[in-house]
Amino acid sequence: MAEVICLCNEVLDADLREYLDAHPIDSIEELREQASICNKCMQCQDLVEGEIYLARVRRQRAAGQF
Numbered sequence: 791m792a793e794v795i796c797l798c799n800e801v802l803d804a805d806l807r808e809y810l811d812a813h814p815i816d817s818i819e820e821l822r823e824q825a826s827i828c829n830k831c832m833q834c835q836d837l838v839e840g841e842i843y844l845a846r847v848r849r850q851r852a853a854g855q856f
Contacts, residue, residue: 796834810845
């Protein structure tokens with residue numbers, strides 16, 4: 791079940807994961823520049839940064855499997 795990860799923009803965790811898997815974002819600043827998924831409210835920064843980190847780990851694992 792999807793949970794809201796960003797209250798300001800009503801971004802669901804599943805949507806954020808899908809976006810991060812499709813785009814090589816490495817920081818919350820890059821996410822703010824490239825998408826209107828996150829603004830600077832800072833309320834959900836820890837959750838968003840955690841998702842960015844997990845997406846980076848998934849990309850590294852996928853690259854290591856080839």
